[in-house]
Amino acid sequence: MSQLGYRLHQMVNDTHRESSFSTRATRSKILNLAAKQLLKHGYRLKDPAGLKTKHINHLVARWQDEGLAAKTIKNRMAALRWIAEKIGKPNICSRSNDDYGIPRVRNNPIGKSKTLDMDKHAKIKSDLIKFSLRLQQEFGLRKEECMKFSLSYALINANTLQIKGSWAKGGKYRKIPILKESQQQLIRDIAAVTKGALIEPDKNYKSQMEQYDRETIRVGLNKNHGLRHHYARERYLELTGWKCPADGGPHRRELSPTDYEQDTKVREQISQELGHERLKITYAYLGS
Template sequence: MRDLNYQIKGICNRNKDGSYATQAARLRNLDLMANQLHDLGFRHLKATGLKPKHVVALVQQWKKESIAIGTIKNRMSHLRWWAEKIGKLDMIPDKNAAYNIDNRNYVTNISKAKDLPVEALDKITNINVRVSLQLQAAFGLRREECLKFQPSFADKGSSIVLKSSWCKGGKQREIPITNELQREVLELAHQVAGRGSMIPPKLSYIQQVNRYRSECEKVGLSKMHGLRHAYAQARYLELTGWKAPSVGGPRSKELSREQKEKDKEMRLIISKELGHERETITATYLGR
């Protein structure tokens, strides 16, 4: 292992910001950047020696590789984290526009929703994985959230509350219980997990992630992040009374002024339920 990779790994190990998935993605991306910097000719760079020229070199390399805008923006956030940990946060401008990184296009109006076929679900042999998938579909949870889910803590009667340690970005959030199916899935989770989480005793989170992947692959399930898209689209219909554009509903330009106001308000609600802050991100799930 090169010195820079080793030093970055040490910084990551000493600073456990965010959820497990966030930490893993950060280490993976920073390790990649260390390798890229070496290949770009910065052979003796130390972790504390990060400079603007290194950031510029990386961004130029990513553009040459035609990396997706969203991926570049994610890498920039990891770079800023690195700079912050070595006391150089101000070195990297807050706005990606300083590096001519365009805004991400969230609007596709093509649905990425996935359903959870009963026949596939019934073939999953591990009850913890099966109920985790049902939680994922019923509440629009991320994979890490549905695996770390502790029903004895989360179930508040009329809503569920997700601990910050389960969530991306370390942000606790609340999701309302609005239908009987959600209540039924919660009861199953109580029966399976008891006072614990959806990860069986004696298994680590990583071991359960691998089991989740294996069980899904065996029954032909993939890209289960699409369950969050389906949740968002169902909530939009429930809250507005009309379908989302991504599933054939009216586009923004076709709404009346009153409908546009309602659309914006409901999108913000859905954004928060999904663990986001911005209304604009809902275009990924709902279209525009």
Template sequence: MAKGKHNLKWELTRLCKQQHQSAMRAKQEGFATQKNRTDILRLCADQLKVGGFRNMSVKSLKPKHVEHLVKQWHSENIATGTIKNRMSALRWWAEKIGKKDAINKGNEAYGIAKRDLVGAANAKARELDLVKLTSIKDPATSMALELQRAFGLRKTEAILFHPKTGWNGDSITLKGSTCKGGRPRTIPITNQHQTALLNRITATVGDGYLIPVNRNLKQQLEIYKHECGRAKLDRNHGLRHRFARDLYQELSGHKCPADGGVKRTEMTDLERQRDNEIRLEISRALGHERIGVVSVYIGV
């Protein structure tokens, strides 16, 4: 790199690598979270360059750069959830260079609307297509998809699941190092299908992991992506939404609002109290810290 010249994309990649290594050692974040952040920031660097902001360094971030990016995303009709994820990556960048004030604390200042919780829940929940599942040739990918559906796991959590140490009879436990945000969690086993799936996976992998010994996580994620694309099994995060709805029904005895059940505004005080307790259980099973997030999955 010539003296006085900056390559923002390269500098952001280096910043991510340095910060992510520390976070991994502290078991604060998973690989997928870090890769997604790096990809977002590299995209931002490209879009800023195309937008005329040349010779930026990693420490050059200013409000005008954030405003340019948000305007660009709005013009592309990017989904609100995707824009919010990108804003989180920008805030991470600003924090690491000591420029938190370069970005407003609230997304509303950028015209980023709050999500329609019921609409989001209705749009995202999806069932696992068993016919398409049979066309998956890689056993690790097939088992991961079934774990995503049965336990509401994220993709990487499912791929890294270790049956021998993670299955505890009436629940499964996920290590913090495999979870988003580094938060370990326990998910109760509430039906026979879950037990049957765990028995089948254990019979397949024995004491090992879903990932074959000759692959690493990055390689397995690429295979997962390829296999799902070939089988046309997309938007698999929706399996997690379907799990949340089913868990609500198992715990409450009736359907959640997003499935046509009683809305919170129509509940008695006692029913709302029980509803809050159930939502808290679902929040813990999903690995979220805020009970309000559950509304995105099951409606209000």
């Protein structure tokens, strides 16, 4: 690791330790790559404070020349903007990806929704990983959240779960309603085994994540973000009474003024339940 890479790693994981473990890991990986690529080009920076606009422009041009997907470059730009803000030089990065000629990413939700294949689910050896997968489906939790999930904290009452900020992407605390018998049954099943985090006693979060990945790949249950999409679509149907566009329902532009207003309120609620803030993020889950 270069000296610049080491300092960037420190800023992500020590000096400005924020967001979830997975977010920090991804951010650190991107910034370490950027440091290596700058050094390879001859930029011998020793400290992040030395970053300038020319360095950002070089990285973007390199990534575009490599033919990387727009979504990949967009994610890398988010890491660069984060570090630019932390060193007090936000203007070294343009606020808009359009200024770099990075195409806008169009989210297509079709095909992303999935439900658990319970035959494959039964082949998983760890009860805690089984619970984690069910939490993803029943409450739309992210992978990290469903491992750090601790019933002793999460269960406010019979009708509400709370997700601690330290479990969540962006550190966003939120509440999720408990409405269905399948959700209540899951809570009963977890309570019968543990009220602590869904991490094996001999493991930490990182090693539990590795076991989750191995087990789900082994039985063919990997790529489970679609379980969050399923949760979002089910909630939309429950709250509006009609299917979302991704499931063949009407597009927002086709709704009456009254239904459009309801659609907006429902999308805002679902966005919050998923741990997001913006209505537009629901386009990736529900369609538009």
